Amino acid sequence: MIVVKPLTLFIYGLVITVLAFIARSTQQLLILSLVNAPVGILLGFRRLRVLIILFLLGLVGLFINALVFANNGAPVLDLQVITVRDGALISFLNVTLRLLTILGAALIFITQSNVRDFIKSLEEELGLPKDVAYTLAVGLRMLSILERDAKEIQLVRVERGYRKYPLTPSGVSSFLRPLLSLGLERAVWIGIATELRGFALRSLERKGFRVGVSDVLIYSLLIIQCSTLFMFH
Amino acid sequence: MTLSKRFTALDLTYLGVVAAVSGVIFALTWNVYFIGSALGGPIVARIISYGLWFIGAPLAATLIKKPGTAFLGEFLGALVETLIPTYGAFTNLIYGFVQGAASELAYLIFRYRKFGVVQASLSGALAGPPCVALDALLFGDIFPPEVMVLVTLAATVSGAIYGAVAALAVRSVRR
Amino acid sequence: MDLLLDVKILKAGYRDGRPVIKDVSFSLSEGELLLIVGPSGSGKTSLILAITGVITNLLNGFVEGDIDLYGINPLRPEEFLKVPKLVGVVLQDPEKQLVMPTPFDEVSFTLENLGFKVVPEFIMNSLKNVGLESKAYSPIEYLSGGEKKRLCIAASIVHKPRLVIFDEPTANLDPWGFSEVVKYIRKLREEGISIIVVEHKARYYLPIADKVMVITDGHQRFYLSRDYVLSHYEQLTKMLEGLGVDTSRPKLLAKKEVLPSNLFEVVVEDLWFKYPSSNEYVLKGVNLSLRKGEVGVIVGRNGSGKTTLLKVISGFYKPTRGLIKIGSYDNIKYGKGKRTAVFYVPQEPDYIFVHNSVLKELQSCSRKLSDFNFNETPWINEVLNESPYKLSHGQRRWLSYLIAKLYDPYIVMFDEPTAGLDVRLLKQFVAWVKDFTSNGKTVLIATHDVRLLYEVATSAFIMDNGVLRQVTVEEAVSYLEEPVGL
Numbered sequence: 001m002i003v004v005k006p007l008t009l010f011i012y013g014l015v016i017t018v019l020a021f022i023a024r025s026t027q028q029l030l031i032l033s034l035v036n037a038p039v040g041i042l043l044g045f046r047r048l049r050v051l052i053i054l055f056l057l058g059l060v061g062l063f064i065n066a067l068v069f070a071n072n073g074a075p076v077l078d079l080q081v082i083t084v085r086d087g088a089l090i091s092f093l094n095v096t097l098r099l100l101t102i103l104g105a106a107l108i109f110i111t112q113s114n115v116r117d118f119i120k121s122l123e124e125e126l127g128l129p130k131d132v133a134y135t136l137a138v139g140l141r142m143l144s145i146l147e148r149d150a151k152e153i154q155l156v157r158v159e160r161g162y163r164k165y166p167l168t169p170s171g172v173s174s175f176l177r178p179l180l181s182l183g184l185e186r187a188v189w190i191g192i193a194t195e196l197r198g199f200a201l202r203s204l205e206r207k208g209f210r211v212g213v214s215d216v217l218i219y220s221l222l223i224i225q226c227s228t229l230f231m232f233h
Numbered sequence: 234m235t236l237s238k239r240f241t242a243l244d245l246t247y248l249g250v251v252a253a254v255s256g257v258i259f260a261l262t263w264n265v266y267f268i269g270s271a272l273g274g275p276i277v278a279r280i281i282s283y284g285l286w287f288i289g290a291p292l293a294a295t296l297i298k299k300p301g302t303a304f305l306g307e308f309l310g311a312l313v314e315t316l317i318p319t320y321g322a323f324t325n326l327i328y329g330f331v332q333g334a335a336s337e338l339a340y341l342i343f344r345y346r347k348f349g350v351v352q353a354s355l356s357g358a359l360a361g362p363p364c365v366a367l368d369a370l371l372f373g374d375i376f377p378p379e380v381m382v383l384v385t386l387a388a389t390v391s392g393a394i395y396g397a398v399a400a401l402a403v404r405s406v407r408r
Numbered sequence: 409m410d411l412l413l414d415v416k417i418l419k420a421g422y423r424d425g426r427p428v429i430k431d432v433s434f435s436l437s438e439g440e441l442l443l444i445v446g447p448s449g450s451g452k453t454s455l456i457l458a459i460t461g462v463i464t465n466l467l468n469g470f471v472e473g474d475i476d477l478y479g480i481n482p483l484r485p486e487e488f489l490k491v492p493k494l495v496g497v498v499l500q501d502p503e504k505q506l507v508m509p510t511p512f513d514e515v516s517f518t519l520e521n522l523g524f525k526v527v528p529e530f531i532m533n534s535l536k537n538v539g540l541e542s543k544a545y546s547p548i549e550y551l552s553g554g555e556k557k558r559l560c561i562a563a564s565i566v567h568k569p570r571l572v573i574f575d576e577p578t579a580n581l582d583p584w585g586f587s588e589v590v591k592y593i594r595k596l597r598e599e600g601i602s603i604i605v606v607e608h609k610a611r612y613y614l615p616i617a618d619k620v621m622v623i624t625d626g627h628q629r630f631y632l633s634r635d636y637v638l639s640h641y642e643q644l645t646k647m648l649e650g651l652g653v654d655t656s657r658p659k660l661l662a663k664k665e666v667l668p669s670n671l672f673e674v675v676v677e678d679l680w681f682k683y684p685s686s687n688e689y690v691l692k693g694v695n696l697s698l699r700k701g702e703v704g705v706i707v708g709r710n711g712s713g714k715t716t717l718l719k720v721i722s723g724f725y726k727p728t729r730g731l732i733k734i735g736s737y738d739n740i741k742y743g744k745g746k747r748t749a750v751f752y753v754p755q756e757p758d759y760i761f762v763h764n765s766v767l768k769e770l771q772s773c774s775r776k777l778s779d780f781n782f783n784e785t786p787w788i789n790e791v792l793n794e795s796p797y798k799l800s801h802g803q804r805r806w807l808s809y810l811i812a813k814l815y816d817p818y819i820v821m822f823d824e825p826t827a828g829l830d831v832r833l834l835k836q837f838v839a840w841v842k843d844f845t846s847n848g849k850t851v852l853i854a855t856h857d858v859r860l861l862y863e864v865a866t867s868a869f870i871m872d873n874g875v876l877r878q879v880t881v882e883e884a885v886s887y888l889e890e891p892v893g894l
Contacts, residue, residue, distance in 0.1 A: 017323035021371050048318075055320070061270065065374075095373060106315075106322030115316060116509040131245055135305070138249025138507050139256065139313045144549045145503065146253055152759045155724050159752060160772070160815075161744030162762055167265065172285065173398050176254075178758045181406045181797045183250040184296075189504035191243030192462055197564070198492030198521035199242045243466055246507075405764055405795040 006113030007121040008215040012222055013105040019229060020101040026090060028229050029097035033104065035225060040104030043111040055103055059096055066092035115140055124207045134199065138190065145186070146179060153178050244297050248305055251296060255289035255310025260319045262286055275376065279365075279387040284395030286328070287360035290336030291353035291399040296407075298348040303340050303356055307333030328367055332360040350400040357396025361389035410438045412571060412602050413459070417473035420458040424470065428454045432628040434621055436571070441603045443617035445610045445653050448802070448830040451626040452606040453500070453575055460495060460573070461488040478570060493522055496564035500576040500828075502556035506563075511535055511551070512544045514563045522567050531566070538562045538592070553710050554585030561592060565601075572596065573604045578612070579828045582710045582856035584891045586612075608830045610653050614641075624651055653831070672733075673819055673850040674698045674721065679730035681720050690716045692874040694730070698819075701845050703864045704852045707884050708871035714854035717871065718821040721852070722752040735818045744772075751817040755824045757804040758797065760811060766799075767792040769807065773814030785810070802833055809840050819850040826857045838863045858888040 016036060023029050041052060066088045073087035119140070123133035153175060154164045166172045211219075240248075262285040269278035293306020311329020315322060339356035340348065365385045368374040376384060413436040421427040429451045436442050446452050454463070461482030463469035471483055478494055480487040499505045508514040515534055516526045535541045538558035543551060551559065557577070565572055574593065578586035590612050596603060597616055605613050614620070620637050622630040629651075637644060674697060681691040690713045698704045706714050720727055721734075723742075734749045742748055754760060763769045766788065785806055791799060796807055805825070812820045826834050841851055841864050853860060854871075861868060861884050868884035869876050879887075 013323050014326070017327075051318070051320070058267070058320075061267075091373070102322050102324060106318055110316070110318050116513060120513075131240055132305075132309070134242070134507070135245045135249040135252060135309060136312065137509070138246050139252035139309060140316065141507055141509065141548070142250050142253035143256065143313065143317070146257055149759070150257065152754055152756070155719065155752070156754060156760050157762065158724070159722065159742050159748070160760075160762060161742050161746055165261070165264075167268075167281070169284075169394055169398050172395070173402050173764075174762045176258075176398070176402045177406050177764075177795075177797060178761060179254055180292075180402055181758045182756065183254055184247065184406065186504045187246040187250045188243065189499055189501065190507060191241065191246035192457070192466060193497070193499050193505040194242040194246065194507065195466055196460060196462070196492055196495070196497045197518045200489055201492070201523060202521040203523075204520060241466060406797045408798055 003212070004112060004214045004218055005121060005210075005212065006109070006115070006118035007125060008211075008218050009109040009113050010118065012218050013109040015222055016105040016225070017102050019226065020098045023098070023229055024094075026094055026097070029094055029101065031228050032101040032225060033097040035221070036104030036108065037100040038104070040107030040111075044107035047111060048107065052103075052107075055099070059099075062095055062099075063092050066095070123204055125209050127206050130199075130202050130204065134194070138187075142183065142186070146183065149179055149182055150175075240299065244299065244302075247297050248293055248302065248309065251289065251293045251306050252309035252313050255292060255306060256313030256317060258285055258288055259310060259314040259325070260317050263320050275374075275380070276383050276387045279384055280391050282391070283361065283364065283388040284357055284391030284393070284398075286364070287332055287336065287357045287392045288395050288399050289329075290333055290356050290360065291396040292403065294336075294340055294356065295348055295353050295400045295403045300340070300345045301337070304333035304337040307336055307360070324371060327371070328364060331363045331367060335359045335363045350397050350404075353400035354393045354396040357392035357394070357399070358389045359392070361385060361392045364388055411476075412436050412438050412440075412478055414476040415459055415473070417455075417458060417471060417475070420454065420463060420469065420471040420473070422454075422463065422467055422469040427626065429458060429626045432621075432623065432626075434619070434628075434631055436602055436604065436619070438570075438602055439600045440618040441597050441605065441613075441616055442619045442621065443610065443613045444604065444606045444621045444623060445608065445648065446623040447608060447651055447653060447832055448828075450624045452608075452623060454626075455623065456497070456573055456575055456604070456606060460491055460497060464488075493567065494570050496567070496569040496572045498557075498560050498564045498572070498574045498577060500579050502553070502560045502580070505560050506548055506556060509547055510545050511540050511548065511559050511562070514548070514559055515566050518563050518566050524567065534562050534566045535559075539588075552585070553581055554588055557581060557585060557589055558592070561589075565596075571602045571604065573606070575606050576828070577605065577607070578609055583858070583888045584709055587891045608653055610648060611645075614645075620644075622648065622651070622653075649831070671700050672697050673700045673702070673735060674704075674852065675731070675733045676721060677731040679717075679720065679732065680728045681716065681725065681730075682728055683725075689728070690874050691720065691727075691876075694874075694876045696869065696876060696878075698850050698852060698867060700818075700848050700850055702850055702866045703841060703845055704850075704867045704869065705861055705865040705881075705884065706852070706854045706869045706871050706876070707856055707858075707861065707888055708854075710856065712871045713874045714871045715823050717876070718752055718823055718852065718854050722750050722821055724752070747816045749817055750819050750821065751812045751815045752821045753808055753812050753823065753825065755827065757801075757808040760808045761796040764795055765793050766796055766807065769796055769811060770814060773811055802829075802836075805829075805833075806836070809837075813844065817849070819852060820844065822851065822853045822855075824855055824857070825853060826855065826860060831859075834859055834863070856888060858885055861885050861888070 020032055023032060045052060071085050071088040073085045075083045076086050076089055077084040119133055119136050122128040123130060158164055163171060166175045262282050265285065266278050266282040269281045289307035289310035290303040294303040308329045311325045314325050336356035336359055339352050339359050343352055362385055365388050416433040417429055418431060419427040420429040432455060444452050444455065457463045458471050459475050464471050464483050465485055465488040475482055480490050482488050482491050506514055508517050512531055515531050519526050532541050532544060535544050538561055540555060540558060577589050577593065581589065593603065593605065594616055607613060614637060618634045620632045621628060676694055676696040679691055679694040680689055682689045694717060708714050719725055721732055761769060763772060796804060799807065826837055845851055861881055865881050868881045869878050870884055870887055
């Protein structure tokens, strides 16, 4: 099993995302998406199939968007109601490829990394201040607790005759308040416990970047994609 | 919340909770956006959802009342959202960074002396224009000029409303 | 013996002019166990926060007095930084202490903070001491309540502090969980570690305490030595009971009178339930029936399925198989401001509030406010315009019971309604239940609190791994008392 450090994948994902925006031509986007999207979707299909399906459904909206705002150029398809021109098709293709690239890179990161290792390496290798690393750790820990809270809140809302999911500001407020109340109460005690466990004294020795073989491979892949981009400028 | 400038573990834990709550809200807001988009187009979609995407900053700042908390609340919330993960994936980080910085200005203007509903509302509002700008830059969401103005206005107003909601919620919950 | 801790506090509190601790002084020598008892709200936890320096350094409060902790003064900011190395503090609720993704990380966190090099074998050893080494890398979410508590203990003492402080160590735990913790504290005691235990459930610790301090309303009432405690055990326990401290084994009262009613309010037949995303049944062929006016109490371990049963009966989840009837309804319908057949009261009152003020909460239920008098809760009138979240914990619980009542259901379900409540608040809950059922209403409670069996149960059930069986109240009591070894 190839084990890649989460930090590597994170940097990979971030750079690919930026590249996806820099790339303007269809050929460049095609390369990026062909590398990243299939891999990402393959890895992510089991765990995140809902996200992927929703994404595909969202493409319909993008197509309509392209028809409305970029429908110029030579006509391609004539449906009685509207003529689809190549401008729209290209615009749609570009945006789709771009999004596929970003999605692919994200899926690669999410499915292959262990969040705990990620935060650890942020602190030890990247030198992220202990304060931010701690805040992130708390945030992630709170996520599953919050999910539980949200479910209970929804139950009681239904029981009292209110909407499960709020849509208006006052609805959002009524959902937000219990989440905050419970979260903040936990925060006070966790904060006290953390201070009593000596957090103020914490200062991890920076271990510097550690790179393994698989990391080198990923970075090479990244560099290759960057350069092909320039080739097709 | 403590008086010294240093972030205590208490402040950081509050920030962590806000990041988590914001991350969850950011993730759920995609649904609101799509519903709004389907029902009323880009302007309605932005009015009912964009403010929710800016909510990390006013939440954190109203709660912790220290310089930098608005930015961190928004950015770390975006980071949490990236790790969930949701639609925007890594782009959320870019938005979070820019929106967070814009929101922070609202508190900087008052020299970090006031952290009330007005400031919260302003911080939400200030995140609107840069967000719309990023949409245009990154996703090609470019509309004809009159529509652009309305769209920006919608985002800003939404931000103002939910900024106020955030501050009022914090007030109502703090013991 | 060396004096490890010497405390003399004249006044301490969170806000100027409002002291929560008044005139407390005690000391602890190396190897001693000090038990601090008192009812809820007496200032026990605040005392811990005061002596560790948290109130002054973290919470902007004040402490007037002198504290000597092994030569340092925790009240001063520079010396507060030295406290973590000397002291290990285990707080009440593990969910409000754990921050890392896995037990291994959690224990490492403490060591890293204090500047120790993390040696994996050392960490695994400390996890082994609390029986968690097989779960060292499991996500913390998957640990049981008792396991989380043991993890908190491991993480707080891994650096071998001189003093370990436990704040309500058995709160939030089911009897299986807290028997483990009590055993562990006894083991620490035998190893000669100095310990302070703060509790309102005194009876488990009285036998091993070297010193006992009783605190009510922030004042120190008694400060007793072990010999005194042992020779005056009976009087002491009576006095403590009077103050609201759990000391003696509750006695089973005479059989409760049930209203002569043949009418069944709740009938559950052969109920099977599993969550859509899972293959395992959480509820396996549950049969349950309660008559009007009855109080059914379901006991079982955390995770046995009690809460799920309540939620399925309340109509939040559709049963996979089986029948549920409430009164004459087979189908529960909810609506805004509408009366409902069944009302589920969650464990945390905060989940139940939807509005910005107490008044709006009460008005949004189905019954008219004017139908009710608030003689039992006169304080309500003073907080009508406050946000419900600003009330004290006890008040919020009361508000949630009121809301339940105002929906005028046939049956109210409670999920662990008395977790962490002391004798005085428990009695209030008992009074509420008696009042509610005297009008022909029914109550179903899921709990692991043995006191509820004694006080209110007319029918008892044991839930074990999804299987429910009806038992006598006495049998249910033994089921809960047995693991604690009493």
